[in-house]
Amino acid sequence: MTIKTSIPESELLSAGHLACQGCGATLAMRYALKGLGKETVLVTPACCWTILAGPAPRLSVGVPLLHCPFATAAATASGLKAGLVAKGDEKTQVVVWAGDGGTFDIGLQALSGAADRNEDILYVCYDNEAYMNTGIQRSGGTPQKAWTMTTQGKGGSERPKKDLDSILEAHHIPYIATVTPGYPEDMVRKFKKARGIKGFRFIRVLSPCPPGWKHDSSDTVDLSKLAVQTGSFALYEIEDGAFRLSMKTPKRKAVGEYLKRQGRFRHLTEKDIVEMQEVVDAAWKRYESRS
Numbered sequence: 098m099t100i101k102t103s104i105p106e107s108e109l110l111s112a113g114h115l116a117c118q119g120c121g122a123t124l125a126m127r128y129a130l131k132g133l134g135k136e137t138v139l140v141t142p143a144c145c146w147t148i149l150a151g152p153a154p155r156l157s158v159g160v161p162l163l164h165c166p167f168a169t170a171a172a173t174a175s176g177l178k179a180g181l182v183a184k185g186d187e188k189t190q191v192v193v194w195a196g197d198g199g200t201f202d203i204g205l206q207a208l209s210g211a212a213d214r215n216e217d218i219l220y221v222c223y224d225n226e227a228y229m230n231t232g233i234q235r236s237g238g239t240p241q242k243a244w245t246m247t248t249q250g251k252g253g254s255e256r257p258k259k260d261l262d263s264i265l266e267a268h269h270i271p272y273i274a275t276v277t278p279g280y281p282e283d284m285v286r287k288f289k290k291a292r293g294i295k296g297f298r299f300i301r302v303l304s305p306c307p308p309g310w311k312h313d314s315s316d317t318v319d320l321s322k323l324a325v326q327t328g329s330f331a332l333y334e335i336e337d338g339a340f341r342l343s344m345k346t347p348k349r350k351a352v353g354e355y356l357k358r359q360g361r362f363r364h365l366t367e368k369d370i371v372e373m374q375e376v377v378d379a380a381w382k383r384y385e386s387r388s
Contacts, residue, residue, distance in 0.1 A: 104285050105131045114157035116149050119314025120319065121304035122223045123149060124278035125159040126158065129302075131219065132288025135160065140177060142170040142204060144196035146223075154218070167203045170195045173213035174218045188245040189340045190292050193220040197238030198228040201259050212268040212297045219291050221299045222261070225306040233309045237261070241376075242369055244361040245309075253364060257296075257376075262301060266335055269295040273335040275343075277303040279321025283332060283343055303330045311360025328377045331384055340387040352377050 108228040109130035116123040122145055130137065139162040141147055147164060151157045165173040170193045178191040195204060200222040208220060227245050237259035248254040265273055272294045276284040284302075291298045302318040307314045314384055324330035327350045332343040352374045356362040365373075 098186075103282050104128070107131070109135065110376035111159065113156050114149050117307055119148075119307045119315070120145075121278055121306060121317050122139055122146060122196075122225060122302075125223050125276075125284075125302045125304050127192040128278060128281050128284045129192075129194075129288050130158065130160065132285040132309055133192065133219075133292055133336075136188050137192055138163065138177065138181075140165055140170055140174040140191065140193045142195050142199040143167040143230070144194075144199055144223075145225075146194055146196070148230065148381050150256060160217075166201055171207040171216070171218070171220060172198060172202050175211050175216040176212070178216065178218050178314075181307040181312060191218045193218065195220070195222055196228075196230070197224045197226060198201075198236045200224075200263050201237030209268065209368065212265060212270050212299070215270065215296045217295055217297070217321055219300065221300045221302065223302045223304040225304040226258070227306075227309050229306050229309040237383065238295075242362065242365060242373065244311075244364065250370075251364065253362070254287070259377075260297075263339060264339075265299045268277075268297070269338070270299060271337055272298040273302070274298075275330065276300060276301045277317050277321040277324060277330060277332070277333055278334065279323075280344070286294075286342075287334065309361070311363070316358060320355070320358060323350065323358065326350045327352045329355050331380070332388075333384065340384075342384060342388045345385075349381070 110127040137160045156162055159230045174191045181189050189196045197253050224238050226238045228236050229251050233245050234247045235254055239254050241257040242253040244253045274287045276287050305317045305320045334341050
C-alpha cells in the first residue's frame with residue numbers, strides 16, 4: 098500500500114549522528130532540509146547542533162555548515178549571503194540554525210539587526226526551551242514554572258517565556274512561522290514556502306528534548322503533537338503582517354495532559370496547572386481574534 102505524502106523521500110541528514118535518542122532537534126533538521134533542498138548553507142552558533150553536525154568532512158548534514166561564535170549567527174549569515182551574491186550566486190539559501198539560548202538571549206542583538214535590515218536570510222530557532230547543550234540552564238525561552246538546573250526552586254522558573262515571535266513581528270519582516278516535528282507535512286511546507294520568499298524570514302521550531310524535558314525518548318513526537326493539541330504551542334504563519342492559524346483546535350485537550358508527561362513539570366500542583374491552562378486560554382483568545 099502506497100501512502101501519499103507531500104514530504105520528499107530524499108534525505109539530507111545521515112544516520113550515525115551524535116544526537117540523544119528521541120532528539121526533537123534532529124527530527125527538525127531532517128524535515129527542514131527536506132523543505133529547503135540541496136542548495137542550502139547552514140550557519141550554526143554554539144548549541145547542540147554544534148556537536149550533532151559532526152566533524153568536517155564527515156558532516157551529518159548533506160549541505161555545507163559554518164560554525165560561528167554564540168552571539169553572531171545572524172551577522173555571520175548576513176555576511177555569507179552578501180559574499181555569495183557578490184560571486185553571482187543568488188540561489189543558495191543561507192539558513193541560521195540556532196537554539197533558543199543563541200536566539201532568545203545571546204544572539205538577540207545580531208538577530209534584531211539582521212531583521213531590521215531585512216537581510217535575505219532564513220533564521221531558524223529550534224526551541225527546546227533551555228540551554229540543553231551545557232546542562233539544562235534556563236533561557237529566555239524556558240516556560241514559566243519549568244524546572245531547569247538554574248531554576249530548581251519549589252516553583253521552577255519564575256519568569257514567563259519571552260514572546261520572541263512578537264519581537265520579530267515588530268521588525269516588520271516578510272515571514273514568520275511556527276512548526277514542530279509532530280506535524281511534518283506542515284513543517285516541510287513552511288520551509289519550502291520560506292525558501293521562496295525574499296528578505297528576512299524567521300521560523301521557530303518547538304523541539305522536545307528528552308534529557309531536558311525529562312520525558313521518555315519514545316515520546317518526542319507525541320509531545321510535539323500534544324503541545325499543539327492542548328494549545329500550548331500554536332501553529333501559525335505571519336506573512337507581510339497577516340496572521341493565519343495553520344491549525345485551529347476548537348476542542349483543545351487539557352494542558353495538564355501535556356505537562357504531566359514531562360518531568361520538568363513534576364513539581365506542579367493542580368492549582369499551578371489551572372493557572373497555566375488560563376494562560377493558554379488567554380493566548381488563544383488573542384490568536385483567534387487575529388485569524
